[in-house]
Amino acid sequence: MTLITEILGYLAIGTGFFAITKKEMGAFRLWHMISSFLYIFYGFLLQSIPLVIAGAIFCVIHFYHLRKLRLKNSNKTQIL
Numbered sequence: 001m002t003l004i005t006e007i008l009g010y011l012a013i014g015t016g017f018f019a020i021t022k023k024e025m026g027a028f029r030l031w032h033m034i035s036s037f038l039y040i041f042y043g044f045l046l047q048s049i050p051l052v053i054a055g056a057i058f059c060v061i062h063f064y065h066l067r068k069l070r071l072k073n074s075n076k077t078q079i080l
Helices: 003-019 025-046 049-079
Strands: none
Touching (some): 003 025
């Protein structure tokens, strides 16, 4: 394993830990999605298909919920 691969893995872990410190759901989902993107790249470097698949699924789930949250917040501002 190369140094870049290890750094990327530690960066993905650190970003995931940072995500769980967020109290607001939107911030949590955004940071966890970033962590999942890093895990996708890490999985490619390790040639680990399960890691890539899991990261991709997490990204899709977080993107869906972030979009839903954004639409909900935009509807609230239109009502006011």
